[in-house]
Every structure is written in structure tokens, then in C-alpha cells.
Amino acid sequence: MNIRELEQLIHNVIPKHTAESWDNVGLLIGDTSTEVTGILTTLDCTVEVIDEAIEQGINTIICHHPLIFSGIKQINAGGYGNVIRHAIKHDIQLIAMHTNLDNYKYGVSYMIGKQIGLKAQTILLRASSKLCKLQLFVPNDYTSQVKDALSQIGVGQIGEYSHCFYTSEGTGEFMPSSSANPFVGKNGEVHYEKEMKVECVFEPHLKQQVENVITNVHPYETPAYDIFEYDVPAEYGTGTIGIVDRMTVRTFAQRLKETLNIPSVKVIGDLNAEVSSVSIIGGAGVSYMDQIVERADVFLTGDIKYHEAHDLLMKGQIAIDIGHYSEYVMKDGLKAIIQNMLPEIKVIASSTNTNPFKEV
Ligand SMILES: [Zn+2]
Structure with a gap:
């Protein structure tokens, strides 16, 4: 290799x-x-x-x-x-x-979570990614041909499922101009044609290939279609969140030293408060402070500076600085x-x- x-x-x-x-x-x-x-x-x-x-x-x-x-x-x-x-x-x-x-879903923060025995971990701040939706109008007899060609380039893939399409029947109408070269219908007359509306999703990087397929496989001189781009929750993101057995912050901090094999941690907040939910951003995650506040009882990260620690106190967010090296x-x-x-x-x-x- x-x-x-x-x-x-x-x-x-x-x-x-x-x-x-x-x-x-x-x-x-x-x-x-x-x-x-x-x-x-x-x-x-x-x-x-x-x-x-x-x-x-x-x-x-x-x-x-x-x-x-x-x-x-x-x-x-x-x-x-x-x-x-x-x-x-x-x-x-x-x-x-x-x-x-x-x-990565099972990346550095997840690995730290696993090391400290965090259960039921999920992504803390899920990223969003883009997806495209195609709606295309095809004469009935050409529907399978167009869907096959689109499937071949990876259109209609949702998770572990391929060839995902929705089709509904309707009537398309159009009037070809005098200089058009229509596949069906006559120039200067409104034509009604039984058509299928084909709907499917695809990754944005396939957009040009999708348009090429439509141009090459669709029988009409000017195929009618729309492509919309929209945001979807991604399977990746920053940090992790999960649960531990209920205990005081003081006990939890002691356990972190043992499970992460580090000589000390720095606690911001009440040592006698109880924790059961924990959010983690490995490395220097304090810049995400506003997004993580109140998501979990305690927030773990590294590299918390003096004034950032005061900011966390003001916001009422218990946090523990486990050092950047905990990413080891x-x-x-x-x-x-x-x-x-x-x-x-x-x-x-x-x-x-x-x-x-x-x-x-
Ligand atoms: Zn780092």
C-alpha cells in the first residue's frame, strides 16, 4: 500500500x-x-x-x-x-x-469521553452540510431510463439506500415556438403530455454531472427541472456530550485525574455541585463557550485562560480544564x-x- x-x-x-x-x-x-x-x-x-x-x-x-x-x-x-x-x-x-x-463522530472528543467512561455519547455541536434536491419532469416512457442514468452517477443515495426516487404523475403543457424543434407537439400550438415528476436528492458536487445526464438522456429539446440546495444535519461536528453516574464535581475531577492519568485539573465552579451530564471539546474548546453553555452540567476542555474562566463563572457553567495534552x-x-x-x-x-x- x-x-x-x-x-x-x-x-x-x-x-x-x-x-x-x-x-x-x-x-x-x-x-x-x-x-x-x-x-x-x-x-x-x-x-x-x-x-x-x-x-x-x-x-x-x-x-x-x-x-x-x-x-x-x-x-x-x-x-x-x-x-x-x-x-x-x-x-x-x-x-x-x-x-x-x-x-469525526468517533474523533478526539469522543475518544476522551470513552477514556473517562462517558456513556451515551452524541455529537455536541453538529455541523450542517449541503444537499441538493432535483425535481425533473419526464415523459412517462422515458422515466426509467432517466432514473437509471441518474442512479449510475450516485443520485438518489440516502444513507445505506440507493435508487431513492419519488415519482408522481401529471400533465405537462407547452407551446413550441416557430424555431423550436420539439420532441412532441407542433410549433405554435399548446401541447399536453402525460409526464412524471421525478424527485430525488444528491450531493452538491454531482450537480454538473446531473445536468449532463438530463441533457443527454432526457428526450426534450429543453427539459424542465429545478435544483434546490439546502442544509441538512451532518454526521460530524465539534465535541461530544454524554452522561456519567451522578457525583459531585470534586469526585468527578478526582476521577478525571485517574482515568486520564494527568497530575491535576483546574475546576471552575462549585466543587460540591452534582454532575451527571458532561460535554467535552478536546484541545482548546473554550471559543465555543456561548454554544455549549447549559448543554451539560460540566464542560471539559483545555487551555482555559484566566478571563475565560471568569466568563464561564459569570455564565454559571461549571467547567474543568483537563489540559490540551489530554488529547494524547x-x-x-x-x-x-x-x-x-x-x-x-x-x-x-x-x-x-x-x-x-x-x-x-
Ligand atoms: Zn489540539
């Missing part, structure tokens, strides 16, 4: 287009034609992580935080350039799965997802601790 095939496989499940627009995901370093000798999953890509891959005979690293993000002006022996040079010198391929992995659980979580897809390939979760903070 080469990198191109690997990317196709993983992005089929965790698509690149679900990443935030400001992000930088996909193959950051390497060559798509390189054969994959093994995969190392990591939160951050550092020189130590690259050395770990080399020692393991692995040439592909999948990191969560993109090594190449913004502001890299030189690739020299200092700073991030040094890491990039180290990867290239040893022919290490680097793939970033950042906000696309965050937004994605190493094992992503390893399991990829190993499941590729049982033949050696997949290892990095054992390198890339937390820049040391607690004393």
Missing part, C-alpha cells in the same frame, strides 16, 4: 473536507507513491517522535497537530524547520489529521481505527510524551 492509497482509505472515513477552513490537514511531508512500511500515531510530531518511527522501521507518521501550520518562513536547522529536515532526511511521510479528526488519548484511538482498516499494516501509538508542560 502506498501513501496515496492510505490517504484515500483514511479520508474516506475521516474526510479532509470536514476540517475547519483555516486548518492544514493531509500529507504535509512526503511522496504519495512511497510504500507504507508502518504507521506511528502521535499528538505532535517532534524529532523524538521521528526517531521513534525510525527505530520501529516505520516510515509514516500520522499526527494530530499539523507540524506545518502557519508562519514557517525558513526550513533550516532551527525550530520547526529542524523537525521537517529530520523527517525528509529519513524519508518519513507525515500526514496531519487535525480538525477533521476532531469533527487520540494516539491509541486513531491507532485502533487505522489498525481495524488495515490489519496487515504495523500500526503503533507513539510512546513519546510530547507534553511541553512539566508539573512540579
